Amino acid sequence: MRDFGADEMYAREFIFGTIKQVYQKYGFGPLETPAIENLTVLTGKYGEEGDKLLFKVLNSGPYLDEIDSESLSSKDYKKVTPAITEKGLRYDLTVPLARYVAMNAAQLAFPFKRYQIDRVWRADRPQKGRYREFYQCDGDVIGSYSMMYDAECILIFDEVLDKLGLPDFTIKINNRKILSGLAEAWGFSDKFGQFAIAIDKWDKIGENGVVQELGSRGFTETQIHQVQHLFRLTGDIENKLSILDNWFQNTETGKKGIAELRELLSYLKTVAPKKAILEMDLKLARGLDYYTSTIFEVILNEVQIGSIASGGRYDDLTAGFGLTNMPGVGISFGAERIYDVLKQMNLIPHANQNKVRALILNDGGEKIKPGFALLAWLRANDISAEMYPSTEKPAKQYSYAEKKGIAYTISMDSIEYEGTVTVKNILSGEKQNANWANLLQLLQKGE
């Protein structure tokens, strides 16, 4: 678990603020769900591995009383756990969203568009770039099959990452129905899951790896050969789609996938992404089982850091909470990776506007009062400023200003209200005299 000091907070606020602003512009409203959910909400939603990674909260009071002594004496923690814990920390923001929508369906305006930028927790072994507490930055539209929203997701990726100043990036798209269509066309629908898992590993294990994996999972040579076609497809999206048209003459699912993707692309022909390269990647499968249509993944072209944003379309997010027919599409930004890249590439703006502009040096005696009055006057004019609290020697007072990144120090030359002061620019060392009005003008200029 990490602490974030002021500089890191300003950088993170820049990232979160940018994402939030774009979501709002696209009509997404904020939602905040609690950190703690009932385990009945969380359990069974993330697979067996996920369930193990849930942080569980111990019940209050004499929580052992109700357990049968046998489970206790056998130290069978799997039997004991359900008896001593009912709540857990949320693992992601998607399942709480599904719970919220199911609980509040009667009041919500559908399609329901919400964003949530918030912490989630996973009891994972901490390692480089992976944390037990981290932020997710999710946006979802629930209650519509319209591919307009999938197109908007691409435009949101594009606008956010462009505004953050990230270098060249590619938005990869695919459609789960196209993958199902391939499995159908090539005669291994029964092994669809294994096919999807294998091709999704191409980035990590390469073509040979995928071929080996398929072989060991009982795919025939002909089937493997067919799958290898996916790695040879080149050209633009239209080109790939017409090859698929050919393959999909006898699969309705495949045809549906192509139709969905073409509908999505028709919106992007009207409004194209400003900066992103858009690429159809037939190897893209994405692990999460609930995706049923469009899938997205965004990567940087010049930095090897994995995906920095992703998402996809689902048919029935809220079914687990008793509300059916709620299709939707959702995306998420990987704030931790984005922060790492921006920092590494020195792209985080100097958030001067958040920083203290001036420190009034404390000479003690009769200068304290006018100093404090000047301080209040600067603040009344919306300048972030401080006065040093005691009459330490000047070097110590300067060092406070330097350490805190304060731009100017001010010495009170006269004790009159609106009298003269000496202003020193900490970076350049340059000094000048000013009355209060000139001082304010100087401090209002953001450098």
Added chain:
Amino acid sequence: MRDFGADEMYAREFIFGTIKQVYQKYGFGPLETPAIENLTVLTGKYGEEGDKLLFKVLNSGPYLDEIDSESLSSKDYKKVTPAITEKGLRYDLTVPLARYVAMNAAQLAFPFKRYQIDRVWRADRPQKGRYREFYQCDGDVIGSYSMMYDAECILIFDEVLDKLGLPDFTIKINNRKILSGLAEAWGFSDKFGQFAIAIDKWDKIGENGVVQELGSRGFTETQIHQVQHLFRLTGDIENKLSILDNWFQNTETGKKGIAELRELLSYLKTVAPKKAILEMDLKLARGLDYYTSTIFEVILNEVQIGSIASGGRYDDLTAGFGLTNMPGVGISFGAERIYDVLKQMNLIPHANQNKVRALILNDGGEKIKPGFALLAWLRANDISAEMYPSTEKPAKQYSYAEKKGIAYTISMDSIEYEGTVTVKNILSGEKQNANWANLLQLLQKGE
């Protein structure tokens, strides 16, 4: 635990944003500590009652293996708990701050000024106005004895509550050393704690209640009579201080308390609060043991809701983490109560700027493309807008706009780029024709 939908989130962002902005202007920087802390950090810091209210996180894996079977079979949960849980959710923001400062003392600029507006968790029985998950809005200055900071705390209370538009409020101040001085002067220093607890209840149980409580705790009649003086003191702060001068001729602690308070007031003579009534309340003691000097409490004069902000000065916040000589002063805003009052009094501003300004109605067919192009153009001009995703009947599309508080609907009259549209004001029902440029002007006006 609660979910917060968009309207509530906008209201809360108004409150949090105002507090944050003022803290920053006064030179406080943001800090974020993790939700989960080691129980060694949390336990023993909040008294026995507090320890019971800590949410504890169950260890991962076979957590029962290391426990002796005897504790297990006796179902002695107090013995078992330390063996199966090492982490807990933070109970407040102050103890994590102390841990952070102790851990990072070498790098920080002192006096260290930080704010944190964040969630805390308590396993309390939920009741009206009390939640298991709630926000604290803390600001602290650590590393200085200067009463300038205590004066700044008062100015921060004043500015924040004024900016939030709250009605008349009073900032009550007292000093723990003055209370110690009274106990000394009246000969019951040994019973200081009981004295402080009793007078602090005056608001709830009245003078008779306090007298009874003191009697039952073994205070003599003379002592009780002396304590009753506190309830009779009237007049302004200077008047009260001169009466105390008289009483405190033989107590150094009492004299120190008065000197501290006078120093604090000297700053407020230079810069007075704009809106708050400042009152010295000798009955104000505040429960938390770590306060050693100034104490604050802010109440509304016309709404009975208890304190909406509070704080105080401490000598040694970080001593529990091995760092001594770290005096400081901290305050906190009761965001939940402030929200309740603002809502009750209808004082929450209509956060129009956060809302979607326009919904482009979807007539389908060839109007989709120009509609989507107009949508992108509005967003490129920083207008939050949406297009309805499908060709539902107009009533349903309007109802979406109404439910979501969208100000205008737009019908595409022509399919040309920058052609004419019909704009309808949802509230007034008024319609007008406009080209894209006129439309933008209209939407940019915030009503």
